[in-house]
Amino acid sequence: MVSGRKPSGFSNTLAQLVVEHPWRALLVPLLIVLFAVPGLRGLAPDSTYRAYFHEDDPLRLQVESLERRFANDDSVVLMVHNPDGVFNPRTAKLLVDLTEEMWRVPDVVRVESLSNYRWVEAVGDDIAVDPLIADDGPFTEEFLGPRGEAALQHEIVPEYLLSTDAKTALVIGFVRPGDELSSPAPGPVIEAVREMIDRHRDPDHIFHITGRVAVEHALMESAQRDMQAFVPVLLFIMALILIAVFRRIKAAAVPLVLVILAVVSALGIAGWLGVRISNITALLPQFMIGIGIATSVHILNAYFAARRNNYSKPVAVQHALAINAVPTVLTAVTTAVGFFSFMTSNIIAIGELGLVVGLGTIATWFLIYFFLGPLLVLLPERSKKYQGGKAPLDTLSIGPRLHAYVGFLSSQKKLIAAGFVGLIVLALTVAMNNQVNANPFRYFAEGHWVRDSNNFAEEHVNGAQGMEVVINTGVPGGALEPEFLRQVEAYQSWIDTQDGVVKTISIVDILKQTNRSLHGDEQSFYRLADDREALSQLLFLYTLNLPQGLDVSDRITAEEDAVRISVKWTLYDSALATRSAQQILEYGEGMGLNVETTGKMLLFQKLNGYVVNSFFTSIGLATLLISLLMILALRSVRLGLISLIPNIVPLVIGAAALVVVGKSFDIGTVVVMTVCLSIAVDDTIHFISAFRRGIVDGLAAEEAVKRAVKEVGPAIAVTTLVLVCAFGVFTFADFVPNQTFGFLAIVVLTVALLVDLTLLPVLLLLLYGTHPARAVSQATVREPVAAEVR
Structure with a gap:
C-alpha cells in the first residue's frame, strides 16, 4: 500500500x-x-447587439425604437479616393456605378452618396430636387466643375459625403433593421462590397471600407482567424512541454x-x-x-x-x-x-x-x-520490472x-x-x-484593414462614426411646430460646438435649404419658416421630388411626433463618447426637450x-x-x-x-x-x-x-x-x-x-x-x- x-x-x-x-x-x-x-x-455566430443586451435593457429598447420609428443607423461606408479629385468624368461615373451596385448589396435598404444626394435649387418660382450627379450625367468637366464647387459650399455635403479637399467621396449603405427572427449578418455585406471594389479597382483610385458593419464583421473575422491560427500552435506547445517534462x-x-x-x-x-x-x-x-x-x-x-x-x-x-x-x-x-x-x-x-x-x-x-x-x-x-512494497509515496525523501x-x-x-x-x-x-474604456478600432493591430480604413477616414473626412439624438414631442404633428423646431435648431447648433463633433444633420437643415431655394436661393432665407403651414408645405415640396428609398423617414417620424439629429464625431474611446453623450443629453433636457441619445456605435460604447x-x-x-x-x-x-x-x-x-x-x-x-x-x-x-x-x-x-x-x-x-x-x-x-x-x-x-x-x-x-x-x-x-x- x-x-x-x-x-x-x-x-x-x-x-x-x-x-x-x-x-x-x-x-x-x-x-x-x-x-x-x-x-x-x-451553434451560430452573432456579433450583433442582441448577443449582449437583454430584451428589456433600456439601451437596447432605445436602439430598437430608433429602428422602428426612423431607420437603422448601421451602415457600411465605402470611401473612394482620387488624388486628382472626385469631380472628374471617370470618378463621377465610378461613383454612379458604385451607388447603383451598393443598392444590390445584401440587406442594404438605403444608399447615400454624391450620386444620389438630392440637390435643392430654385427653378423660377419653383424648386427642383435633383441628384448632385445624375445617373445619366453629363460626365463633363464643364458640368462637374461647378457642381464640385457648389458641393464644397453646401451645409451638409462636406465631411458627410465628401472630404473638404474634394478628393474623397463616400458611398454609404444603410442595412435593414433586425427583427424578431433575425438580424442582418455583416459578413455577406462586407464580402459584397469587397467584390464591388475588385470589379472597379484601378491605379487612379484608392478604396477603403469602414462603418459599424465593417467593425462588427472584422471583430468576428479577426477572432476566428486568430483561433484557427493559434489554437493549433497552443496545443502543439502544450504537447512539447508535457513530453519534455514527463518524457x-x-x-x-x-x-x-x-x-x-x-x-x-x-x-x-x-x-x-x-x-x-x-x-x-x-x-x-x-x-x-x-x-x-x-x-x-x-x-x-x-x-x-x-x-x-x-x-x-x-x-x-x-x-x-x-x-x-x-x-x-x-x-x-x-x-x-x-x-x-x-x-x-x-x-x-x-x-x-x-x-x-x-x-x-x-x-x-x-x-x-x-x-x-x-x-x-x-x-x-515501455517494459520495466516493478517491485512491490516500496516506501509510501507520502514519505518520499525531501531533498536539501x-x-x-x-x-x-x-x-x-x-x-x-x-x-x-x-x-x-x-x-x-x-x-x-x-x-x-474601449476603442473598437484599437482592437485591431496596425496594418489591419479596418484600422487602416478608420485612420484614412480620420485623416480625410474626420471619421465616419457617431451617434443619434432623438427628440420627442409626444404629440402627432408636434415635430413641425415652429417653436419646437427652433428649439431643435438651437440644440443642434450647440451640439456642433462640442469637442470631437464634426457635423450634425437633421430635418432642420432640409427645411432651411428648401426655404432658401423657394426664395430664389437667397442666403438670407436659409432659415426656418415662421409658421406651421409654411413648414408643412416646404416639407411636402421637398419630398414630392424624392425617389423611392430616399424619403425623409430617417429624419422625421411618419406621425411627425419626433425628429432625429445624426451626430458625426471623432470620439471613439468609450469613456469619451459616453461622457459626451451624457452631456448632450443633459443639455437637451435642460432646454426642456424630451431627448434620447442612442445609436448602435454608442450602444456598444456604453456596453x-x-x-x-x-x-x-x-x-x-x-x-x-x-x-x-x-x-x-x-x-x-x-x-x-x-x-x-x-x-x-x-x-x-x-x-x-x-x-x-x-x-x-x-x-x-x-x-x-x-x-x-x-x-x-x-x-x-x-x-x-x-x-x-x-x-x-x-x-x-x-x-x-x-x-x-x-x-x-x-x-x-x-x-x-x-x-x-x-x-x-x-x-x-x-x-x-x-x-x-x-x-x-x-x-x-x-x-x-x-x-x-x-x-x-x-x-x-x-x-x-x-x-x-x-x-x-x-x-x-x-x-x-x-x-x-x-
Whole structure:
C-alpha cells in the first residue's frame, strides 16, 4: 500500500472503479461526447447587439425604437479616393456605378452618396430636387466643375459625403433593421462590397471600407482567424512541454485528446442551450483548454511520481486518481460556481459564457477521471520490472534544497508577508488609476484593414462614426411646430460646438435649404419658416421630388411626433463618447426637450459601462460562494479564508500590469482574467489539500509545507509553464483582445505560481507554525482525501 491511512470511501471507490473497469469507465466520456456532438449544429455566430443586451435593457429598447420609428443607423461606408479629385468624368461615373451596385448589396435598404444626394435649387418660382450627379450625367468637366464647387459650399455635403479637399467621396449603405427572427449578418455585406471594389479597382483610385458593419464583421473575422491560427500552435506547445517534462508520448497525447473532447463538449452544450457565438463566448476553447490541462497535470504528476518510485501501473493510476479526487472535485465545483455567478451579469454574452463554462467544467472533470484515468491503465508503456512494497509515496525523501527553501520561508515568514502586503498595496494603488474604456478600432493591430480604413477616414473626412439624438414631442404633428423646431435648431447648433463633433444633420437643415431655394436661393432665407403651414408645405415640396428609398423617414417620424439629429464625431474611446453623450443629453433636457441619445456605435460604447457592474458583482458573488465552499470542504474557516488570498493577489497585480502597459479595463480583459482565476484556484486547492494531509498524518506545519511543495509543487510549476507558454503565443495575434489575453495569462499565472509557492506557505506557517501537529483539532482539519492504494 502507498500509505498507512485508511482512505475515504469516495476517493478510493472512484479510483478502484476506474482501474478495475477501465473499459466500462470509458462509457462515461463516450456518452458525454455523444450527447454534445449533435448540439454543435445549433451553434451560430452573432456579433450583433442582441448577443449582449437583454430584451428589456433600456439601451437596447432605445436602439430598437430608433429602428422602428426612423431607420437603422448601421451602415457600411465605402470611401473612394482620387488624388486628382472626385469631380472628374471617370470618378463621377465610378461613383454612379458604385451607388447603383451598393443598392444590390445584401440587406442594404438605403444608399447615400454624391450620386444620389438630392440637390435643392430654385427653378423660377419653383424648386427642383435633383441628384448632385445624375445617373445619366453629363460626365463633363464643364458640368462637374461647378457642381464640385457648389458641393464644397453646401451645409451638409462636406465631411458627410465628401472630404473638404474634394478628393474623397463616400458611398454609404444603410442595412435593414433586425427583427424578431433575425438580424442582418455583416459578413455577406462586407464580402459584397469587397467584390464591388475588385470589379472597379484601378491605379487612379484608392478604396477603403469602414462603418459599424465593417467593425462588427472584422471583430468576428479577426477572432476566428486568430483561433484557427493559434489554437493549433497552443496545443502543439502544450504537447512539447508535457513530453519534455514527463518524457512520455502519452503524457501529451492523452491530455490533448482530452482537452479537445472538453472543447467539443462545451461547444455542444452551448449549441443545445442556444448560446450564440460572440466575441465573448468565442473564448470557450481557451477556457476549457486551461481548465482541462490544469487538472490533468496534477493527476499525471502523481501518476509518474508513483511510477518513478517503482509502483506498478494500476497501483500508480489508482494512487493518482485517489489522491486528487477530492481536490479536483472541489476545484471543479468552485470553478463552476464562480462561472455560474456570471449569470447575474446584465451582459448576455458574459452570462452565457458563465453558464456554458460552468457546465463544461463539470463535464471536463468527468472526462478527466473517466477518460484520462482509463487510458493511463490501458495504453502500453515501455517494459520495466516493478517491485512491490516500496516506501509510501507520502514519505518520499525531501531533498536539501527543498529543506533549505522551506526553512528560509519559515525563518523569514513575517518579512515575506510584509513584503507581499506592500506589493499588494502598491498594485492596488496602481490598479485604481485604470479606467473602463474601449476603442473598437484599437482592437485591431496596425496594418489591419479596418484600422487602416478608420485612420484614412480620420485623416480625410474626420471619421465616419457617431451617434443619434432623438427628440420627442409626444404629440402627432408636434415635430413641425415652429417653436419646437427652433428649439431643435438651437440644440443642434450647440451640439456642433462640442469637442470631437464634426457635423450634425437633421430635418432642420432640409427645411432651411428648401426655404432658401423657394426664395430664389437667397442666403438670407436659409432659415426656418415662421409658421406651421409654411413648414408643412416646404416639407411636402421637398419630398414630392424624392425617389423611392430616399424619403425623409430617417429624419422625421411618419406621425411627425419626433425628429432625429445624426451626430458625426471623432470620439471613439468609450469613456469619451459616453461622457459626451451624457452631456448632450443633459443639455437637451435642460432646454426642456424630451431627448434620447442612442445609436448602435454608442450602444456598444456604453456596453463597457456594464463591465464594472458585471465584474465586481460577479467576482464578489463568486468570491463569497467559493469561500463558503472552501470552508465547508476544508472544514476550517482559517484555511478557507487563506485559500482566497493567493487567488485574489494575482488578479490585483494583473490589473496593475494593465495600467503599466497602457491598457484599460474592457469587457475582454475582465472575462480573460476569469480563466486565470479559475486556474489559480485549482493550484491553491491542491496545495492546501496536500498541506492538510500532512497535518492529519501528524506532521508539524513546516514538515507539512515541505510535503505539499514536494507533492504538488511540480504539478503547479508544470501547469504554469504549459499555460504561460501556450497562451503566451496569443501576444503575437492580430486581434488586440487576444494579445491582451496572452499578456494577462503570462502575468497572472506567473504571479499565481510565485504566490502559491511563497505567500501561501508563509500564511500556513504563520497560522499553524506555533502549534504542534497533535494540537490541531482533528475536527478542524479532518482529512477528506484518500491516499491509500492497495
